[in-house]
Amino acid sequence: MRNRREGGGASATTFYLAVVVVAAVVLAAVATRVRPISAGPDLIAVLALALLAVAYPRVVVGDRVQLAISSIVMLAAQAVVGPAAVALVGAVVGPFQGSTWQGRVFNSAQFSFFGCLGGLAFLGAGGSLDPADLSGVGAVVVHLAIPMIVADVVQVLANAVLLSGMLRVAMGIPVRLQIGLLLRSTGAAALGYGVIAFILVVLWIPAQLGPFAALMVLAPLLVAHWAYSQHAEEVQGQQRVLEVLVAAVEAKAPHLVGHSARVAELSGHMAERLGLTPQQVADTRMAGMLHDVGQTSLPTRVVRELDLTGSVIGADYPAAGADLLGDLTFLHGALAPIRDHRTTPTTTSEDSLPTRIVAVADSWDLLTQVGAPGQRLHAPAEAREALAARPSIGDDLLRALDHALSRNPADEAVS
Structure with a gap:
């Protein structure tokens, strides 16, 4: 066939x-x-x-x-x-x-x-x-x-x-x-x-x-092309560094392979849907990619036994991840969502929106694609109902999630 x-x-x-x-x-x-x-x-x-x-x-x-x-x-x-x-x-x-x-x-x-x-x-x-x-x-x-x-x-x-x-x-x-x-x-x-x-x-x-x-017209554009090419190479170098960090997490937790990439994609599309600025969209997508980097500070046994679908009481790896990345200036806009995505925000202001976006994208993928140790995956309807019950998640975030899922053909099975 x-x-x-x-x-x-x-x-x-x-x-x-x-x-x-x-x-x-x-x-x-x-x-x-x-x-x-x-x-x-x-x-x-x-x-x-x-x-x-x-x-x-x-x-x-x-x-x-x-x-x-x-x-x-x-x-x-x-x-x-x-x-x-x-x-x-x-x-x-x-x-x-x-x-x-x-x-x-x-x-x-x-x-x-x-x-x-x-x-x-x-x-x-x-x-x-x-x-x-x-x-x-x-x-x-x-x-x-x-x-x-x-x-x-x-x-x-x-x-x-x-x-x-x-x-x-x-x-x-x-x-x-x-x-x-x-x-x-x-x-x-x-x-x-x-x-x-x-x-x-x-x-x-x-x-x-x-x-x-x-x-006269194209000569300045060729100079701009060269400058953009240099910038693009710099961005690609940064991306390779981040891929190494994500690979370190996935090496400790094979069940999380692909999780960071999916959360990053959902987070970026949700941020666009909610009208964030291009820089905020980039920061939110970056935070989605790196939100679990702090797990590299935990023993491998602990990482593989974590129930990420729950509250992860006592696990401070998000803060450890933000500390690990704190010296990378190009990631400063992504640090707050990385540090706070496992906590319940005390406000629903625009400043907390990137954090809430990453939290929703992370939770959705954990429920529908990763799951808790020894438990079955949630069906899309069950996962959406579970997210809707959380006080920090409003209809705007759920609509943005629906939009993000529709943008990803690979996620059709869970949308």
Whole structure:
């Protein structure tokens, strides 16, 4: 049965890939009839910029900061060389991103399709492919700025749909869930890309700087890309240190393997749902990951016999964990939830919210995934009822928990 399912999945992936390739080719043909490709210095410059962007892939720091130079180039190209030429550019640079031939073909078709569709949307919204002829601010806004915004939105949506479709047939991830995740992670950044692309086009054509405009606009972005890359490496180094700490806990308590990661994921989604700031969300997620680190101060026998689903009377490991991590400055915002997540808060103020979030996420996973020594796991309904009975947990936290569980396909069995 397993081989049959794997074979079916491979067939579905190949079929989806073929559909995307055909769609990209058909759309490019339509775009060619609307505006044929014109070979010239502008097209050569755009191709060179797109290939340069491949050498500077998307940088992501945490869950928030993103910089993708390729998106800026593809959007600006829609007004500089037209939709058919953008399809060509996407087809050329796509194969440079991917580790397998299927991945390279998909990226090529994907880039070509969403770039060309964005270019057609630009024209459909009244965009001008001759920005040099635009006279006055009003004309620039109506025939360049607004159409570029429309193209930006269409390009982002098309990219999200195509990628989500591939993840659905290849890995079974629900399309709606994946589209939501992609839009939340790239939507705000896409607006910024649109502004930068608009400036690039204005300098390129109306200001008559030509390809030199790319140097003026993209050079600072390359410096920013380098800075973000350094930051990302620092964050990854910190993450590796934290993984070692979590691994130390799991080595003492094999029944807790995966517990910290699940609590961190639930805590982060709950914090987002409850409207905490990006820094508070990051701190809450970090606290969820490290909330059990203090157990490394206890003897292995004690750790394996702890009933974490109860009150753990006499166990002061949360405070020990906060003390252990106290010298790490990047964890200061996570220390209070780590120290206090096993205590009943005396207040339900916003300041205690990260602590309460970690406590709820921890309790849910303990009840439904870990369990007490020698006892059965709670069913989801039983666990939710048990949490609702606690005075420090209100409807807002329970709704946030429900939302967090819906965001995790791996937790479908307990949601």
